[in-house]
Amino acid sequence: MERTTVDLWVGIFVVGGMAALVMLAMKVGNLSTYNVSETYEIHAYFSNIGGLKPKASIKSAGVLVGRVTEISLDTERYEAKVKMSLDKRYQFPKDTFANILTSGLLGEQYIGLIPGGDEAMIKDGEQIRKTQSAVVLEDLIGKFIYNKAEE
Amino acid sequence: MPVKNAIQGIGRRIINAVWRIGLATRFFFLAVVYSGTSFRRFHLIIKELFSSGVMSLIIILVAGMFVGMVLGLQGYETLKRYGSESALGSLVALSLVRELGPVLAALLFASRAGSAMTAEIGLMKATEQISAMEMMAVNPIARIVAPRFWAGVISMPLLAALFSAMGIFGGYFVGVVQIGVDEGSFWSQMQSAVDFREDILNGVLKSFVFGTAVTVIALFEGYDAPPTAEGVSGATTRTVVTSSLAILMLDFILTAMMFGGK
Numbered sequence: 001m002e003r004t005t006v007d008l009w010v011g012i013f014v015v016g017g018m019a020a021l022v023m024l025a026m027k028v029g030n031l032s033t034y035n036v037s038e039t040y041e042i043h044a045y046f047s048n049i050g051g052l053k054p055k056a057s058i059k060s061a062g063v064l065v066g067r068v069t070e071i072s073l074d075t076e077r078y079e080a081k082v083k084m085s086l087d088k089r090y091q092f093p094k095d096t097f098a099n100i101l102t103s104g105l106l107g108e109q110y111i112g113l114i115p116g117g118d119e120a121m122i123k124d125g126e127q128i129r130k131t132q133s134a135v136v137l138e139d140l141i142g143k144f145i146y147n148k149a150e151e
Numbered sequence: 152m153p154v155k156n157a158i159q160g161i162g163r164r165i166i167n168a169v170w171r172i173g174l175a176t177r178f179f180f181l182a183v184v185y186s187g188t189s190f191r192r193f194h195l196i197i198k199e200l201f202s203s204g205v206m207s208l209i210i211i212l213v214a215g216m217f218v219g220m221v222l223g224l225q226g227y228e229t230l231k232r233y234g235s236e237s238a239l240g241s242l243v244a245l246s247l248v249r250e251l252g253p254v255l256a257a258l259l260f261a262s263r264a265g266s267a268m269t270a271e272i273g274l275m276k277a278t279e280q281i282s283a284m285e286m287m288a289v290n291p292i293a294r295i296v297a298p299r300f301w302a303g304v305i306s307m308p309l310l311a312a313l314f315s316a317m318g319i320f321g322g323y324f325v326g327v328v329q330i331g332v333d334e335g336s337f338w339s340q341m342q343s344a345v346d347f348r349e350d351i352l353n354g355v356l357k358s359f360v361f362g363t364a365v366t367v368i369a370l371f372e373g374y375d376a377p378p379t380a381e382g383v384s385g386a387t388t389r390t391v392v393t394s395s396l397a398i399l400m401l402d403f404i405l406t407a408m409m410f411g412g413k
Contacts, residue, residue, distance in 0.1 A: 006201045013205045017309025020316035021355070027338070028244050028319060029347040055346075 038088040039066065040124040044098045044111075045079040050134025052100055052109045058084050060113040065090045068111065084111065093118035094126075100134035109134060175371045178292075182300045182370070185293035195298035196305075203264035203299070204306030208313070210263055211256055215314035218251060219243060219321025226322070227330055237336035241344030243322035248345060248354045249410070252315030254402050257361035260303075260310060261394040265369035268299055269390040272373030273383035281374075296374065300366050307362025308355045315354070353409045360405060361398050368394040 046052075049071060058066040066086035074081045086092075095116030102109050113128075122128065189195055226242045272295060275281055281291045319341075326332045345351065369390045376386035 007197060009205045010197050010200045013200065013208060013306070014309065016208075017306075017312055020309070020312040021351075023316050024248065024312060024319075024351050025347055028248065028315075028341055029345045029351050057343075 039085040040088055041069070041083060041085050042122055042124070042126055042128060043081055043083045044128040044131050045074065045077060045081055046098075046100060046131050046133045047079050048133040048136060049080045049082060050100055050102075050109055050136055052082065052111070052134065056108065056110050058086065058111045058113060060090065060092070060115065065113065082111070091121040094120045094122055095130060096122065096128055097130045097132070098128045099132045102135070171375070174375065175367065178296075178371045178374065179367045181292050182296045182367070185290060186297040186301060188290070188293040189297040189301065192298075195294075196301050199298045199302035200306055203260075203268065203302050204310065207260055207263045207306070207310060210259055211310045211314050212317050214255065214259055215247075215252070215317030216321040218255060218314075219247065219318030219323075220325045222246060222251075222318065223322035223325035223330075227326055227332065236332050238340055238344075239322070239326045239332050240337035240339075240341035243326070244319055244341040244345050245350065247315040247318040247322075248350050250402070250406070252318065253311045253354050253358040253361060254398060256311040256314040257307065257358060257365060257398045258395055260307060260362070261365045261369070261398065262391050264303065264306075265365050265390050265394050266387045268303075268366070268369040269373035269376070269387045270383060272296075272299075272370060273376035273378075273386050276374065276376060277378040277380070277383060279378075296370050299370055303366030303369075304359065304362045307365070308358040311354065311358035311361075353405075357402065357405050357409075360401055364397045364401060365394045368397060 052068065052071065054068050054071055056068045057064050058068065066084050068082055069085050070083040072081050073079075092113055093116045095118040097114040097116065099112045099114065100109055101112045116130075222243045223239065226239050227236060230236050230238055230242065272281075275295065281295070284291045284294060323337065327334045327337050372386040372390045372393070373383075376382045
């Protein structure tokens with residue numbers, strides 16, 4: 001095969017295109033921060049999840065420790081069942097508190113974990129018992145108006 | 152009977168259009184069937200990659216840069232009102248990776264490379280080169296059409312990725328370097344918002360579909376062009392119009408399939 005300048009240009013084009021794809025995947029997308037480490041699954045029940053969505057982040061002390069994997073309605077308790085996968089490096093005590101929080105005023109919702117003092121740790125497949133639901137703005141306004149009316 | 156004539160005219164046009172769609176479908180399958188030969192003679196594809204991919208590089212890179220810069224500027228102006236300038240990175244990246252990258256790159260590709268393909272093949276037909284090939288028992292679909300088809304299909308995703316990457320740099324340049332949005336939040340918000348499979352791979356898939364559509368339309372119009380100067384010019388115009396419309400329509404369908412209802 002003889003080499004031509006056309007081959008060189010096509011090579012530059014293909015390599016450049018691939019580099020752009022890799023750059024998109026690594027620098028723009030979340031492939032580099034993807035959870036490649038081992039995870040474990042836990043779940044929790046919330047009476048109201050507000051605007052929580054699958055893939056929402058789970059943070060403890062502001063550090064990302066996992067992601068929400070699945071949200072469904074448990075028809076026995078009529079509460080939202082939220083499955084989460086947490087990084088194996090981070091273990092939490094059994095009496096950990098799970099809150100649904102909002103980042104900023106208009107930001108997206110995430111789950112905040114506040115560890116308790118129990119010696120035993122939550123294992124794979126277990127449940128967080130202490131939860132606090134999302135703050136729904138309409139409820140707050142409703143309560144406020146109700147209180148005002150009582151005065 | 153002007154009414155009857157008008158109705159007949161409409162009917163003739165519709166029948167003609169459906170006929171051509173059928174022909175184009177057969178042409179597409181022929182190109183796929185005969186592509187085995189062109190993969191064995193890969194230098195043909197390389198040559199076409201040069202003329203359709205490499206030659207479109209400049210316009211794609213420059214256009215991507217400017218689109219990203221405009222996105223950065225406009226996005227900043229809008230986000231500033233809500234005090235969330237830090238979301239500029241995710242705005243620029245998501246709109247480029249999901250929509251603007253594949254669509255605009257395909258539109259530019261259709262007018263830069265698609266029109267050239269149509270004109271080239273149409274002129275080959277007008278100067279009876281294609282008939283000459285048939286006389287020599289060379290299959291023109293395998294020799295001319297299939298390499299161009301694969302070159303278009305291969306180069307389109309690469310061009311779209313380059314477009315998006317350049318656009319993000321353009322947005323970075325305007326947003327971070329010139330206006331002074333915080334660099335850390337620009338990149339980190341972008342990374343947390345853009346999902347590799349959901350956004351980037353879907354964008355690549357989109358550009359594959361667009362590349363296939365544009366090259367098939369361009370090649371078919373060229374192959375089907377009346378062998379006259381007028382015919383070739385008409386076919387070139389039709390290539391740009393039809394493939395642009397096809398891109399936008401397919402984009403709606405693909406977007407609805409990929410991101411709709413979530």
